[in-house]
Amino acid sequence: xxxxxxxxxxxxxxxxxxxxxxxxxxxxxxxxxxxxxxxxxxxxxxxxxxxxxxxxxxxxxxxxxxxxxxxxxxxxxxxxxxxxxxxxxxxxxxxxxxxxxxxxxxxxxxxxxxxxxxxxxxxxxxxxxxxxxxxxxxxxxxxxxxxxxxxxxxxxxxxxxxxxxxxxxxxxxxxxxxxxxxxxxxxxxxxxxxxxxxxxxxxxxxxxxxxxxxxxxxxxxxxxxxxxxxxxxxxxxxxxxxxxxxxxxxxxxxxxxxxxxxxxxxxxxxxxxxxxxxxxxxxxxxxxxxxxxxxxxxxxxxxxxxxxxxxxxxxxxxxxxxxxxxxxxxxxxxxxxxxxxxxxxxxxxxxxxxxxxxxxxxxxxxxxxxxxxxxxxxxxxxxxxxxxxxx
Ligand SMILES: Cc1ncc(COP(=O)(O)O)c(C=O)c1O
Numbered sequence: 006x007x008x009x010x011x012x013x014x015x016x017x018x019x020x021x022x023x024x025x026x027x028x029x030x031x032x033x034x035x036x037x038x039x040x041x042x043x044x045x046x047x048x049x050x051x052x053x054x055x056x057x058x059x060x061x062x063x064x065x066x067x068x069x070x071x072x073x074x075x076x077x078x079x080x081x082x083x084x085x086x087x088x089x090x091x092x093x094x095x096x097x098x099x100x101x102x103x104x105x106x107x108x109x110x111x112x113x114x115x116x117x118x119x120x121x122x123x124x125x126x127x128x129x130x131x132x133x134x135x136x137x138x139x140x141x142x143x144x145x146x147x148x149x150x151x152x153x154x155x156x157x158x159x160x161x162x163x164x165x166x167x168x169x170x171x172x173x174x175x176x177x178x179x180x181x182x183x184x185x186x187x188x189x190x191x192x193x194x195x196x197x198x199x200x201x202x203x204x205x206x207x208x209x210x211x212x213x214x215x216x217x218x219x220x221x222x223x224x225x226x227x228x229x230x231x232x233x234x235x236x237x238x239x240x241x242x243x244x245x246x247x248x249x250x251x252x253x254x255x256x257x258x259x260x261x262x263x264x265x266x267x268x269x270x271x272x273x274x275x276x277x278x279x280x281x282x283x284x285x286x287x288x289x290x291x292x293x294x295x296x297x298x299x300x301x302x303x304x305x306x307x308x309x310x311x312x313x314x315x316x317x318x319x320x321x322x323x324x325x326x327x328x329x330x331x332x333x334x335x336x337x338x339x340x341x342x343x344x345x346x347x348x349x350x351x352x353x354x355x356x357x358x359x360x361x362x363x364x365x366x367x368x369x370x371x372x373x374x375x376x377x378x379x380x381x382x383x384x385x386x387x388x389x390x391x392x393x394x395x396x
Contacts, residue, residue: 022343032355033045039063040052040055040057040061040062040376041053041060041376041379045350045355048350048351048353049353050354051379051383052355052376053354053373053375053387054372054373055376057249057374057376057378058249058250058306058377059251059292059296059302059306059377060302060377060379061292061296061302062252064292064295066295067252067291067295069291070291071287071288071291072284075284078094080282082279082280082281082282082283084280085278085279086280089280094287098113099111101290101293102257102293106228106259108243108261109260109263110262110265111257111260112258112275113256113257113286114274114275115255115256116246116248116255117246117247117256119256119275119278120144120244120246120257120258121144121256122144122151124148124213124272125145125213126272126274127271127272127273128182128211128213130153130154131152131153133154134155134174135152135154135157135181136158136159136182136183136184137158138161138196139158139160140161140162140192141185142190144215154182157170162197164197164201164203167201167205171183171205171208171210172208178208178210179208179210180210180211181208183211187214187216187217187218187219187229188230189365190217191333191359191363191364192365193218193327193332193333194325194327195223195230195327196230198214198230198231199235199236202234211242213241214229214230214243214244215245216231216245218330218331220249221250221296221302221303222250222303222306226297227296227303229245238261241260241261242260242262242265243259244256244257245257247289247292251288251289251293252292254281254285255281255285255286302377305377306375306376306377309330309377309379309381309384310328310332310375311328312384313332313384313388314328316388317332317334317388317391320388320391320392320395322335322391323335330374330375331372331373332372332375334373335370336370336371337369343358346358348394349371349390352390352394353386354387354391356371356373357371357373357374358370358371373387
């Protein structure tokens with residue numbers, strides 16, 4: 006018995022996955038050409054699994070802002086804001102986000118993962134209860150674990166099940182923290198947020214919505230599902246990331262609760278991690294401003310998403326429930342998914358291979374994420390590669 010025995014199963018799975026000659030769990034982008042293209046295995050490849058929803062990673066203004074910050078403020082902050090001090094730019098980004106969300110307070114975190122870890126583990130403690138949608142992201146589960154609270158899962162996108170479980174809690178329901186995502190990361194389906202807010206209000210509970218995949222994607226102004234459903238005032242905490250639509254790295258929590266400011270200092274994943282570097286803050290601020298100025302990016306993203314979804318459906322693939330910038334193709338089994346994933350890559354298209362236990366219902370998935378940066382020709386090439394993978 007050694008410390009490493011527990012990794013044997015994982016090692017065997019990885020070995021099996023490498024059998025097709027391509028290492029699906031460790032794809033190397035040998036050269037990144039644009040938000041939607043890279044050289045992979047020496048081949049020009051269309052990227053259709055990046056979460057680069059608005060295609061802003063190469064936006065000249067964002068790149069320029071990052072370069073300027075690098076030159077004037079250096080490569081990193083070398084510590085946390087609590088220990089080393091806050092840069093003006095951190096505060097400026099928090100103000101930009103508060104203005105964007107039209108809310109009182111925002112905390113910026115070093116990653117979206119840390120934002121969930123920090124907010125959930127600080128809001129809820131060992132005497133509290135967290136109600137979590139069963140399909141929530143790993144960062145939400147990890148935040149719950151760190152909190153020490155009682156964790157109760159309710160059925161995915163099922164407000165009636167949430168209602169039942171809150172009722173069972175009795176008096177504790179009024180301090181429960183309910184957590185859902187806006188758009189779910191694996192299947193791209195949306196939470197029934199109007200019904201969920203109705204339930205949480207009836208019990209006086211609190212609601213945290215992770216809008217990681219819906220920022221810039223949903224809502225008239227791109228504020229996410231809460232905006233789209235008209236329920237922003239009923240959401241207590243919106244958490245999200247800079248790593249998808251904004252093309253950088255980092256996370257945030259926005260809230261109208263005045264307590265958010267004091268929560269910042271009790272938040273261990275905020276206090277004990279280095280703060281985002283100046284170049285990241287600069288490109289994120291510019292990406293946010295670009296996103297606000299260019300609603301046509303969201304429109305192009307959805308046009309691409311609908312085009313791919315409709316064509317894959319016509320080809321007879323079993324798809325995730327609704328058209329969305331995240332399109333998941335359900336395959337019969339793991340082997341079939343790996344085979345198709347390899348064929349796609351050989352035909353110059355990269356998508357995400359997602360296998361159990363990482364999938365919501367234990368199925369094997371090929372997950373595509375669309376970008377406003379995809380040209381119609383690129384989307385057609387993705388469709389053609391999927392068509393070939395059927396032969
Ligand atoms: C729903 C959700 N929340 C949080 C995160 C974490 O964000 P980040 O990768 O920016 O740390 C992700 C990442 O994929 C996610 O899908």
